Amino acid sequence: MTDHSAVKAALRNQHIETPSWAYGNSGTRFKVFAQEGVPRNAYEKVDDAATVHRFTGVAPSVALHIPWDRVDDYGDLARHAKEQGVALGAINPNVFQENEYKLGSVCNPDEAVRRKALDHLLECVDVMDVTGSADLSLWFADGTNYPGQDSIRGRQERLSEALHRVYDRLGDHQRMLLEYKLFEPAFYTMDVPDWGTSYAHCVDLGPKANVLVDTGHHAPGTNIEFIVAFLLHRDRLGGFHFNSRFYADDDLMVGAADPYQLFRIMVEIVLGGGLDASAGVAFMLDQCHNIEPKIPALIRSVLNVQEATAKALLVDQDALRTAQANGDVLEANAALTDAFATDVRPLLAEVRADLGIDPDPLGAYRRSGYFEKIRTERADGAAAGWGA
Ligand code: RM4
Ligand code: MN
Ligand code: MN
Numbered sequence: 001m002t003d004h005s006a007v008k009a010a011l012r013n014q015h016i017e018t019p020s021w022a023y024g025n026s027g028t029r030f031k032v033f034a035q036e037g038v039p040r041n042a043y044e045k046v047d048d049a050a051t052v053h054r055f056t057g058v059a060p061s062v063a064l065h066i067p068w069d070r071v072d073d074y075g076d077l078a079r080h081a082k083e084q085g086v087a088l089g090a091i092n093p094n095v096f097q098e099n100e101y102k103l104g105s106v107c108n109p110d111e112a113v114r115r116k117a118l119d120h121l122l123e124c125v126d127v128m129d130v131t132g133s134a135d136l137s138l139w140f141a142d143g144t145n146y147p148g149q150d151s152i153r154g155r156q157e158r159l160s161e162a163l164h165r166v167y168d169r170l171g172d173h174q175r176m177l178l179e180y181k182l183f184e185p186a187f188y189t190m191d192v193p194d195w196g197t198s199y200a201h202c203v204d205l206g207p208k209a210n211v212l213v214d215t216g217h218h219a220p221g222t223n224i225e226f227i228v229a230f231l232l233h234r235d236r237l238g239g240f241h242f243n244s245r246f247y248a249d250d251d252l253m254v255g256a257a258d259p260y261q262l263f264r265i266m267v268e269i270v271l272g273g274g275l276d277a278s279a280g281v282a283f284m285l286d287q288c289h290n291i292e293p294k295i296p297a298l299i300r301s302v303l304n305v306q307e308a309t310a311k312a313l314l315v316d317q318d319a320l321r322t323a324q325a326n327g328d329v330l331e332a333n334a335a336l337t338d339a340f341a342t343d344v345r346p347l348l349a350e351v352r353a354d355l356g357i358d359p360d361p362l363g364a365y366r367r368s369g370y371f372e373k374i375r376t377e378r379a380d381g382a383a384a385g386w387g388a
Helices: 004-012 042-056 074-084 099-103 111-131 152-169 195-205 224-233 259-271 294-313 317-325 329-341 345-355 361-368 370-377
Strands: 016-019 061-066 087-093 135-138 175-179 209-214 237-242 282-285
Touching: 004 294, 004 345, 016 042, 016 087, 016 294, 042 061, 042 074, 042 294, 042 361, 042 370, 061 111, 074 087, 074 111, 087 111, 087 282, 099 111, 111 135, 111 152, 135 152, 135 237, 152 175, 152 195, 175 195, 175 237, 195 209, 195 224, 209 224, 224 237, 224 259, 259 294, 259 329, 282 294, 294 329, 294 345, 294 361, 317 329, 361 370
Parallel strands: 016 061, 016 282, 061 087, 087 135, 135 175, 175 209, 209 237, 237 282
Antiparallel strands: none
């Protein structure tokens, strides 16, 4: 029998980071539908992240995207976050929204553009020094649209050079996470298209470089849990950008499209020891809420990760191992499907009672009046958005 007190302790200690950019306005390339009450600056994004933490109890940090979240004094922003009950988490440099980056950032054929991009990455490590953030979360929009446009090999060398410069700048307690993405914005080659490319660069760099798995960044049908199991086994799984997708990089609420896939990922995490803080796996969301209200969508997403984690923790590992050793395919598979079929909501209500929060986080948020408050307070001024 699984020990439920251990399961509950693991769930109480889970840490799911929300992204600052999910609180701002966003949209598709066709339209950004502005919402009411959207934060106007990084401080207000932090307030919303703290609200998500207050109602879920397991989202105690918020990732920043620079320059979207640029402030004069990051120490002051970190203090503000602390006062609100959260910490500043991963720092995400943005090297894809300036005209110079049309042909790429750190892989650009123009040395001056590469320098500009590198300077921004290094500036983001300076920000980490002030905020106390442990992770520099790197995603490059770099790539090409046409065969022959640029040298694939040359671009790999430029990438490697920049990554080494950043790696050398990292402090003792800082890491870099290298995210990959199959396509978009480039359509012919991406310079970091898959986990293998990211892994190879991380191995070259050293132990402070690890792979970041964004669940929306694979070809349809990719077995993401295999990638997760492999990277965790090799000690190279730096973390996740959770979201869900039906087609491409949809950035929908995690667990919405395929809760069973999320469960399978969390099973590999649990079996590989990835929930232990010592494994160094950062559980972060990377989503956009274009048509649904943002704070409830983030609460729902945190709960979805928590539910998948609870089910993964309920897998009867002894039964699983015995069935595997006996070559009992059906029993081994049943160990997973039984856990997936369990209604974990009563268990999670107990976890929330232990945490001293309402067992119904979404209902409690709606009843709290927070939305009515921000809708009035933030009526004036420009809402934060992607600036795309
Ligand atoms: C990318 C990638 C990055 C995120 C940007 C906004 O597709 O997922 O992590 O920072 O979108
Ligand atoms: Mn991402
Ligand atoms: Mn993405």
